[in-house]
Amino acid sequence: MELYHNSMSVCSQKVRLVLREKHLRPAEHNLNLRAGDSTRAEYLKLNPNGVVPTLVDRGAVIVESTVICEYLEDAYPDPPMRPKDMVQRAAMRIWTQRVDTGLHAACGVISFAVAFRRQLLEQPAEAIEQYIASKPIPEMRENIRQTLKLGVQAPQVASAVKTYDRIIGLMADQLDHTPWLAGNEYSLADVALLPYACRLEHLAMSWMWDHRATVARWLERCRTRSNYVGIADYLDEHYLALMRESGESARPALEAVLGT
Ligand SMILES: N[C@@H](CCC(=O)N[C@@H](CS)C(=O)NCC(=O)O)C(=O)O
Numbered sequence: 001m002e003l004y005h006n007s008m009s010v011c012s013q014k015v016r017l018v019l020r021e022k023h024l025r026p027a028e029h030n031l032n033l034r035a036g037d038s039t040r041a042e043y044l045k046l047n048p049n050g051v052v053p054t055l056v057d058r059g060a061v062i063v064e065s066t067v068i069c070e071y072l073e074d075a076y077p078d079p080p081m082r083p084k085d086m087v088q089r090a091a092m093r094i095w096t097q098r099v100d101t102g103l104h105a106a107c108g109v110i111s112f113a114v115a116f117r118r119q120l121l122e123q124p125a126e127a128i129e130q131y132i133a134s135k136p137i138p139e140m141r142e143n144i145r146q147t148l149k150l151g152v153q154a155p156q157v158a159s160a161v162k163t164y165d166r167i168i169g170l171m172a173d174q175l176d177h178t179p180w181l182a183g184n185e186y187s188l189a190d191v192a193l194l195p196y197a198c199r200l201e202h203l204a205m206s207w208m209w210d211h212r213a214t215v216a217r218w219l220e221r222c223r224t225r226s227n228y229v230g231i232a233d234y235l236d237e238h239y240l241a242l243m244r245e246s247g248e249s250a251r252p253a254l255e256a257v258l259g260t
Helices: 010-021 040-044 064-074 084-121 125-132 136-155 156-173 188-202 212-221 224-234 235-256
Strands: 002-005 028-032 054-057 060-063
Touching: 002 010, 010 084, 010 188, 010 224, 028 125, 028 156, 028 235, 054 064, 054 156, 060 064, 060 136, 064 084, 064 188, 084 156, 084 188, 084 235, 136 156, 136 224, 136 235, 156 188, 156 212, 156 235, 188 212, 188 224
Parallel strands: 002 028
Antiparallel strands: 002 054, 054 060
16 A cells, blocks of 8 residues: 655645554655645656545555545445444535535645745745646646735635634534534544644644634544544644744734634
8 A cells, every 4th residue: 555645734644544543554655745746747647636645555546535535444444434323424424525625725725825835935936937837726726826926815815714714613513512523433524624623723723713612622632542643743843833933923814804
């Protein structure tokens, strides 16, 4: 089994949480996204969107982190990470869908506008253009262009912060009643949301759940599980410092979006 991933990428963290839960240790290819590793011709043959993660197992290439997690659950069902109860299983899939249809894009916009744009702005104009042009997904190119120019004042940022806030609100509504997002069992729903909560924490944005205590407690519960090494063992101090510092300076603008 081989995993193409990146240390701090949220989608890679999600897959590594599942791998560690199931005690699977694939050969790892840690791609440097800033150096363009994910858009090189060889890698595009595996993942035409030029993104991580990609799993190769028994000769099969699997892309899309949610699909990879479900594949791992089917192929390596022990320990189970889907609730036994059909209704809770449906609830689990609503959570993973929320990530795929809104939260992931919101996370990308916020992370780039607040922190990662600073890395790109250090590059010469030609290298910046080359980096943007190498992205196969048009929406990604447009978001990078806008947030590079306008930072947290880009229109995409306000809507991304609102998306995040709405989903954290939904998490709190659920976690007020059950310990885990899909009900009483830890599942792929918790795995799907955890990297996105950690990302906000790294960006010094945990103020978003200051008034939602059950979300903070859920996060602590997730962190005490042994599979959390799928995130913890890959944290990069340099990135963490950049995210924390830029998140602290962006806080007033981000809070203003929510009127707090
Ligand atoms: N829907 C995809 C999204 C993958 C994605 O956007 N991955 C990001 C990292 S989390 C990436 O590779 N971005 C390329 C870049 O930042 O250059 C999935 O869930 O696998």
